Every structure is written in C-alpha cells, then in structure tokens.
Amino acid sequence: MIERIAAFCIRRRAWVAGILLALTAVLGWFALHIEVRTVFEDMLPSRHEYVRTHEKFKDTFGGSNLVTIMFEVEQGDVFQKNVLDKVRQVTLGLREVSAVNQYQITSLASKKLKEVRASTDGIESHPLMWPDVPDSAEGMAALKQAVLRNPLVYGPYVSKDLQATLVTVDFIDQQVDYAKVFDQVRGLIAKVDDGSVKIRVVGDPILYGWVSHHVPETLNLVLAAISVTLVLLFILLRTWRGVFLPLLAGAVSAIWALGICRLLGINFEPLVIVVAMLITSRAVSHSVQIVNRFDDELALLPAGAEVSRQAARVALADLFRPGMLGVVADAACMAVVALSPIPMLQKLTVLSVVWVSTLTVSAVILTPVMLSWIRRPHGNAHPFDCLPALRKVLDLSVAVTLSRGRYLVLGISLLVVLGAGLYALNLKIGDANPGSPILWPQAQYNLDSAAINARFEGVDRMFVVLGDDRQPGLIKSSEALRAMNHFQRFIEAQPEIGGSLSLADALPLVNSSLREGNPRYLELGSSDAINGSLVAMLDSVSEPGDMDRFTDTKYANGSVTLMFRDRQGETIRTAVARIKEFIAANPLSAGHWQLAGGVIGVMAAVNEIILSSQIEAIALALLVLAVLCTLVYRSAVAGMLFMVPVIISNMLTFAFMTWKGIGMNINTVPVAALGIGLGVDYAFYIADRIKEEIAAGSSPEHAVRQALHSAGMGVIVTAGVLITSTLLWWLSSLRFQAEMGLLMAIWLSVSALSALFVMPALIYVFRPRFIFAAPPHSHLAEAPKSPFQLA
Structure with missing residues (x-):
C-alpha cells in the first residue's frame, strides 16, 4: 500500500503539488485573519466546584481580573495634596477604561471608603475623601486621623507606615481585553506620573497585557530562529534544496494549521508560540530526513532522466511509515490534553493536533514530490564540508553499539532514569516561585508585585462564601458572623x-461608633437581634454597591476575602487544605461554606485538575504511544521498545524542571504532553532503517552501521539545527518562553542521544523479532539467534 501511495504521488506529482499549493493559498487567507489574544474564560475549568462558586458570585464579591495600583512616597506620608490629587485623578479615570466594573473601583478618592459616625441625630457615614481632596492642613490632618481610626482602610488601603496607598479596580470577565486594558491603564498612569510619586500596578490584565506587549519581540525571535535554522541547514547540507524544502514544509504546515483553526473559530494564544515553533520544527525535521534519504538514493542510482523520480519515490516509500508514525504519535500524545476540562487546553489541543497532522502533507508528501523535479546536482553550494565531523559521532555510536560498550550505555541509562525519576517526584504543581512565572524575576511587574506585597496584606485574592440562597438574612445571624470571624x-x-x-470586620466599627468610639465595644453584637440592627444601620448609611464587598442583596450569602502574598502552588494548596480542615471541624446549624472565588480560587481549581490528571495524562499518552507502535509494527515488543526513549527524555526533563523550580501549570502542561511524542520521533527513523536493512538481507552489524550513518545523519543534523534555534528563546523577555525553549532543547538533545546510542x-542486544524477522530465502533465516531475542 505504501509503495502504491508513493508511486501515485510521484506519477501524479503536478496534480498533487498543484492541489496542495492551491489549498495552501486559500488557507493562507484565513490564517492571516486568525485572532491573537488571551481569553480569560478559556482558563477556567467550568465544571470545577471552585469555578462554579467564582462564576456565581464574581459580580458581587469581585472577579479574578482585579488590578491594584499603588502610590508610594519616599519622604513623609501620602497625606499630601499632590499625592492624593494623583490618586483622585486615576480613580476617576478608571471609569473610562474598557470593561471596567464601575462598582468595583475602590480608593481613598472613591465613595466606597467611608467613616461611620454616631451622633444624637443617628448613624451617618461620610466618604473619607470624596468628592475633593482636602485643601487645608486641618482637612488633611482630619483625613489622616479618620484613616487611622478605620481598620478597614488603615492596613488594607493605606500602608501601616502611611507611605503608600492603593487603588483597586475589577473588570467584567466576559468583556475584558487584556491588551486594551493594559494600554489604557498605563496611559492613565502616565498622565499623572511626574516622578514625584512611585506608581506600581499589578493584576492579571496587566500581566497578560505584558505578554501582548512583547508580541513584536516574540515575532522577531521567531524570525531569528527561522533564519538560524536556514543558515545551519545550508552550512550542513550544502544544497539549496536542503534549505528551501524544509522551510516550505514548515511554512505550509503553519499556514494550514492557522487557517483551519481560523475556520474553527479558535484564537491563537500568544504564550503557546513556543509550542507552535516546536511543531513547525517537526516539519523541518521530517523534511530533512526525506531530503537526506533522497540524497543517499541519488548517489546510488545510475544517471538517467528518471533518476530524481526514482530517488524521490524510494525516499517517500521508505520514510512514509516512520514519518507517519511520528506524526500520529505526536498528535495522539497531544490529544490526551483534551481530556482536561480547561477550555484553553482543549483549544490548544485542537490547534496542536491540526498543526501536527498537517505534517503528513507538508513534509511526508510534499517534500518528496518537490524533490522529484530536482536535477542531479553537479556540485555543492559551498566548499565547507562539516559532515565528516558529524560522521565521527556516528562512528562512535556504531563502535559503542557493536562493542561491549552497549551494556555500559544501557546500564548508565537505567541508573539515570531511576535517579531522575525519583528526583522528579518533587516537581511542583502550580507556580513554583513568588511572582509570575511568565515574566523574569527582575521584570517590572514582578518588582511591583513584591513591593506591594511588602507594604500591604497581599495583591492576590480568594473569596470563600458562607450562606444559603434559600435562607435570606442568614448572614445577619450571630452564628454566621462568629463563624466568619473565627475562620478569619x-x-x-x-x-x-x-x-x-x-x-464581621465592619460591624464592630458600627458597634463602637454607637458608643462614642469606645474601643471596648469593638466587637460583634451578643445576639441575632443586635447584629441584625448593626447590619441595618450600616446598610442605611451605604450607597448602592457599598455592601458588595461583604454580602449579597438578600444577606443570604456573605464572603470572607483572603489576601495572598504569593501565588505559589504550595501556598494555595496549604490554604485550601486549612480551609477544608476548618469547615470539617466547625459544622454549622444553618448555611454552608462554598469554595472558592477570585484569582486564587481559580488558580486553586486549575492546580487541582493538573495535580489529579498529570500522572494519568502521562500514563495515557505512553499507553497511546505503545498501542500505536504495536499496531504499526504488529508487535507488542515494539510498543515497549519505543517507550524507552520517551521515558528517558521525560524523566530528565521533569528532573530539570524540578531543579530549576519550573512548576507544572496551565502553560507548561501542553509542552510536557507534546514532549512525549517528541521523545520518540528520532527513534522511529533509526529502528525503521535497521528493519529495512535486515529485510534487504544485511547482517545485524551492517544494518546498525548503515542505519546510523543514514538515518542517524538526519537525526544529528535536525537535532543540532533545532536545538540551536530553540535556544534563541532564552533571549525572550518572557521567562515562560525562555524556559520552555530551554526545555525543548533538552528534550531534543536527550531524544537525539537516545536514538543514536540507547x-x-x-x-542489537535484544534483537526484537519485528525488526529481525528474516525474509524468506534470506541467509539470516539460518543465522543463530541472540540469547536475548524477543518474540
């Protein structure tokens, strides 16, 4: 069947090439219109308990797109007119920012921060600093004293040393455009930033806005990686076809994938461009293998008019199986990620599977078809021959394999895998370090985050809800209020x-105000009636939206908002475990606790899904790989054999992630899944060439030598080129891209070494029958079997 496919493609090459290039042109138009942006809802595992709580209450208690802006002075305190004027100007300006939640803007200059007072006329409340900034020393001193008396402001919104104050604003999840919000918020800050006050800003819209901000740099790195790939291919292969045909394969696969995804309505996530580059590199790798095999066949065939057609047909027929198996293995291993309930990973899986599948067209078929028009070359494109140096590596591989050194290689590999596997058990789920892992520690965003966390309670929030929709007024009860206080x-x-x-923090202030500010009464009421009255008094002096921080309109559900100083996976897991411990140890007679909303609640849900599915996903991907190999080679031993390089590359890469503190999170999971398929591609070419030589009647020694010097050369060339180009990502301003580029370089290196030595x-040691089964009438039929030969 493979021979017939190869013969048809070469015989009808004009039709095949014309149809493929016409489809490429059509899909290219759609590819140009694909949307490049981060969609917040795609990051949420909608079926998770925490996300359901978040979605239900985010409009009341605050979503996960909170932005925090800190105004910081070096001398004196923030109670200066020029400082507070900036706070007021930014607070008012935030109303005009895209997708802003008007009821979730809080600062000294907003109406939300108030002072509650009691007098003979009753309870009254006054905004601390609204509508204007105090213009006298007496007014500024009164504002300062009002802040110091209010524990809901002094600490949460004005730092304990009085040198910083916060503005917080939330955005509507369904409408937020990170790039637009980023530009508008930074533009607003730029208008008031004259250098006299240090202004810092953090939050997910700002974080992902930085990602969009670095897209031009990312595109430049893509162009640089492509340029390095082409230059190295030209130097190593010394032919123009060795440069342009792999480039054509990579370009066609990218155009097809982006065009199809545009038709499917899938947006392109900027953070996964490393995955896209890696898949494109697979197209280059497969194409180089075919070009290399074409050159080998061209050298063996006698001169003639049809020599290029014959060489192209042989290259297509002989590399069709390992090429297709590599493509299918990559796609199948990546498809496992789709089992995750996170839409972002599901969409990325579709994009990746489509992209990988296009390699069957762009590399496995189009490359040999284009090669069939190549004339026999009269010389090389340049005089510098680097291949002898590479052949020394292949000679070493042959010498090790055919000597006692093979047992040393296998023994060392086993020890390395066991050691790396044990060390990789410490791999952290979620963010492994303070600050955002997307950016470098010295990035302005992470510096701002650390500065705000040092002065305030924490920039990242989680809310936990106590209540019951069927019991309006529940939150006014003493049991609920004391439970919240005890929980805090x-x-x-x-x-x-x-x-x-x-x-439970707000009512004691009302209680104390009723008694002329006596701190002795800074506590909750002693009965349901008293607490109900305190709530009613507080509500009577509040404006619409003021109570949203604490309760819904029916007082059926109340929130406890927790401020986190970092997003590390261990921090979040500890907090969730402690919350569940408290709930189990303190049962309620009415109402129940609901976990968990806010950005930390969403991250907790994502981390739990990754933790629960990580081992299963890896095991399933390995199983898929084993089944594919078993079906293709009709041998269960083939499935076990090809898992070896995958296990080696994955264990070493996971150990490196553990060593460098790279956590397994929503951004790194797709790379890990793709790495499973990546770890076996090179091994397919080596094993299939040995099988081909054995079927032609070669001895095992000659088969190994021939396979390593033919397919092995393709492995060295592609691995060397791709490793070098991938390492360019270390120059990225985005730490995530740099680390993923480094991980891919490690994966490629280990995979290549495994294919060449392990x-x-x-x-050679175990002589599996799916490779060494002798063809009829071959002299191998009478050759003695290895004592290790596997059925």
Whole structure:
C-alpha cells in the first residue's frame, strides 16, 4: 500500500503539488485573519466546584481580573495634596477604561471608603475623601486621623507606615481585553506620573497585557530562529534544496494549521508560540530526513532522466511509515490534553493536533514530490564540508553499539532514569516561585508585585462564601458572623495570607461608633437581634454597591476575602487544605461554606485538575504511544521498545524542571504532553532503517552501521539545527518562553542521544523479532539467534 501511495504521488506529482499549493493559498487567507489574544474564560475549568462558586458570585464579591495600583512616597506620608490629587485623578479615570466594573473601583478618592459616625441625630457615614481632596492642613490632618481610626482602610488601603496607598479596580470577565486594558491603564498612569510619586500596578490584565506587549519581540525571535535554522541547514547540507524544502514544509504546515483553526473559530494564544515553533520544527525535521534519504538514493542510482523520480519515490516509500508514525504519535500524545476540562487546553489541543497532522502533507508528501523535479546536482553550494565531523559521532555510536560498550550505555541509562525519576517526584504543581512565572524575576511587574506585597496584606485574592440562597438574612445571624470571624483568625495564621475581610470586620466599627468610639465595644453584637440592627444601620448609611464587598442583596450569602502574598502552588494548596480542615471541624446549624472565588480560587481549581490528571495524562499518552507502535509494527515488543526513549527524555526533563523550580501549570502542561511524542520521533527513523536493512538481507552489524550513518545523519543534523534555534528563546523577555525553549532543547538533545546510542544498543542486544524477522530465502533465516531475542 505504501509503495502504491508513493508511486501515485510521484506519477501524479503536478496534480498533487498543484492541489496542495492551491489549498495552501486559500488557507493562507484565513490564517492571516486568525485572532491573537488571551481569553480569560478559556482558563477556567467550568465544571470545577471552585469555578462554579467564582462564576456565581464574581459580580458581587469581585472577579479574578482585579488590578491594584499603588502610590508610594519616599519622604513623609501620602497625606499630601499632590499625592492624593494623583490618586483622585486615576480613580476617576478608571471609569473610562474598557470593561471596567464601575462598582468595583475602590480608593481613598472613591465613595466606597467611608467613616461611620454616631451622633444624637443617628448613624451617618461620610466618604473619607470624596468628592475633593482636602485643601487645608486641618482637612488633611482630619483625613489622616479618620484613616487611622478605620481598620478597614488603615492596613488594607493605606500602608501601616502611611507611605503608600492603593487603588483597586475589577473588570467584567466576559468583556475584558487584556491588551486594551493594559494600554489604557498605563496611559492613565502616565498622565499623572511626574516622578514625584512611585506608581506600581499589578493584576492579571496587566500581566497578560505584558505578554501582548512583547508580541513584536516574540515575532522577531521567531524570525531569528527561522533564519538560524536556514543558515545551519545550508552550512550542513550544502544544497539549496536542503534549505528551501524544509522551510516550505514548515511554512505550509503553519499556514494550514492557522487557517483551519481560523475556520474553527479558535484564537491563537500568544504564550503557546513556543509550542507552535516546536511543531513547525517537526516539519523541518521530517523534511530533512526525506531530503537526506533522497540524497543517499541519488548517489546510488545510475544517471538517467528518471533518476530524481526514482530517488524521490524510494525516499517517500521508505520514510512514509516512520514519518507517519511520528506524526500520529505526536498528535495522539497531544490529544490526551483534551481530556482536561480547561477550555484553553482543549483549544490548544485542537490547534496542536491540526498543526501536527498537517505534517503528513507538508513534509511526508510534499517534500518528496518537490524533490522529484530536482536535477542531479553537479556540485555543492559551498566548499565547507562539516559532515565528516558529524560522521565521527556516528562512528562512535556504531563502535559503542557493536562493542561491549552497549551494556555500559544501557546500564548508565537505567541508573539515570531511576535517579531522575525519583528526583522528579518533587516537581511542583502550580507556580513554583513568588511572582509570575511568565515574566523574569527582575521584570517590572514582578518588582511591583513584591513591593506591594511588602507594604500591604497581599495583591492576590480568594473569596470563600458562607450562606444559603434559600435562607435570606442568614448572614445577619450571630452564628454566621462568629463563624466568619473565627475562620478569619484561623486562616490568617498562615504566613502567606496577609489579611482577610468580611462583614464581621465592619460591624464592630458600627458597634463602637454607637458608643462614642469606645474601643471596648469593638466587637460583634451578643445576639441575632443586635447584629441584625448593626447590619441595618450600616446598610442605611451605604450607597448602592457599598455592601458588595461583604454580602449579597438578600444577606443570604456573605464572603470572607483572603489576601495572598504569593501565588505559589504550595501556598494555595496549604490554604485550601486549612480551609477544608476548618469547615470539617466547625459544622454549622444553618448555611454552608462554598469554595472558592477570585484569582486564587481559580488558580486553586486549575492546580487541582493538573495535580489529579498529570500522572494519568502521562500514563495515557505512553499507553497511546505503545498501542500505536504495536499496531504499526504488529508487535507488542515494539510498543515497549519505543517507550524507552520517551521515558528517558521525560524523566530528565521533569528532573530539570524540578531543579530549576519550573512548576507544572496551565502553560507548561501542553509542552510536557507534546514532549512525549517528541521523545520518540528520532527513534522511529533509526529502528525503521535497521528493519529495512535486515529485510534487504544485511547482517545485524551492517544494518546498525548503515542505519546510523543514514538515518542517524538526519537525526544529528535536525537535532543540532533545532536545538540551536530553540535556544534563541532564552533571549525572550518572557521567562515562560525562555524556559520552555530551554526545555525543548533538552528534550531534543536527550531524544537525539537516545536514538543514536540507547536505541541501537537495545535493538542489537535484544534483537526484537519485528525488526529481525528474516525474509524468506534470506541467509539470516539460518543465522543463530541472540540469547536475548524477543518474540
């Protein structure tokens, strides 16, 4: 069947090439219109308990797109007119920012921060600093004293040393465009930033806005990686076809994938461009293998008019199986990620599977078809021959495989895998370090985050809800209020949680105000009736939206908002475990606790899914790979054999992630899944060439030598070129891209070394029958079997 496919493609080459290039032109138009942006909803595992809570209450208690802006002075305190004027101007300007939630803008200059007072006329409240900034020393001193008396402001919105103050604003999840919000917020800050006040800004819209901000740099790195790839291919292969045909294969696969995804309505996530580059590199790799095999066949065939057609047909027929198996293995291993309930990973899976599948057209078929028009070359494109140096590596591989050194290689490989596997057990789920892992530690965003966390309770928030929709007024009860108060004292014992806020913090202020500010009464009421009255008083002096921080309109559900100083996976897991511990130890007679909303609640849901599915996904991907190899080679031993290089590359890469503190999170999971398929591609070419030589009647020694000097040369060339181009990503301003580029370089290096040293040694020692089954009438039929030969 493969021979017939190869013969048809070469015989009808004009039709095949014309149809493929016409489709490429059509899909290219759609590819140019694909949307490049981050969609927040795609990051949420909608079926998770925490996300359901988040979606239900985010409009009341605050979503996960909170932006925090800090105004910081070096001398004196923030109670200066020029400082507070900037706070007021930014607070008012935020109303005009795209997708802003008007009811979630909070600062000293907003109406939300108030002072509650009691007098003979009753309870009254006054905004601390609205509508204008105090213009006298007396007014500024009064504002300062009002802040110091209010624990809901002094600490949460004005730092304890009085040198910084915050503005917080939330955005509507369904409408937020990170790039637009980023530009508008930075533009607003630029208008008031004269250097006299240090202004810092953090939050997910700002974080992902930085990603969009660096897209031009990312595109430049893509162009640089492509340029390096082409230059190295030209130097190593010394032919123009060795440069332009792999480039054509990569370009066609990219155009087809982006065009098809545009038709499917899938947007392109800027962070996954490393994955896209890696898949495109697979097209280059497959194409180089075919070009290399074409050159080998061209050298063996006598001169003639049809020599290029014959060489192209042989290259297509002989490399069709390993090429297709590599493509299918990559696609199948990546498809496992689709089992995750996270839409972003599901969309990325579709994009990746489509992209990988296009390699069957762009590399496996189009490359040999184009080669069939190549004339026999009269010389090389340049005089510098680097291949002898590479052949020395192949000579070493042959010498090790055919000597006792093969046992040493297998023994060392086993020890390395066991050691790396044990060390990789410490791989962290979620973010492994303070700050965002997307950016470098010295990036302005991470510096701003650290500065705000040092002065305030924490920039990242989680809300936990207590209540029951069927019981309006539940939150006014003494049991609910005391439960929230008790919970806050319990959870704040965790050092990474800087503070918390609930209705149980606001009512004591009202209670104390009723008694002329006597701090002795800074506590909750002693009965349901008293607490109900305190709530009613607070509500009576509030404006629409003021109570949203604490409760819904029916007082059926109340929130406890926790402020986190970092997003590390261990911090989040500890907090969730402690919350569940408290709930189990303190049952309620009415109402129940609901976890968990806010950015930390969403991250907790994502981390739990990754933690629960990581091992299963890896195991399933390995199983898929084993089944594919078993079906293609009709041998269960083939499935086990090809898992060896995958296990080696994955264990070493996971160990490196553990060593460098790279956590397994929503951004790194797709790279890990693709790496499973990546780890076996090179091994397919080596094993299939050995099988081909054995079927032609070669001895095992000659088969190994021929396979390593033919397919092995393609492995060295492609691995060397791709490793070098991939390492360019270390220059990226985005830490995530740099680290993923480094991971891919490690994966490629280990995969290449495994294919050149471990796989030939395994095959030569164990002599699996799916490779060494002798054809009829071959002299191998009478050759003695290896004592290790596997059925």
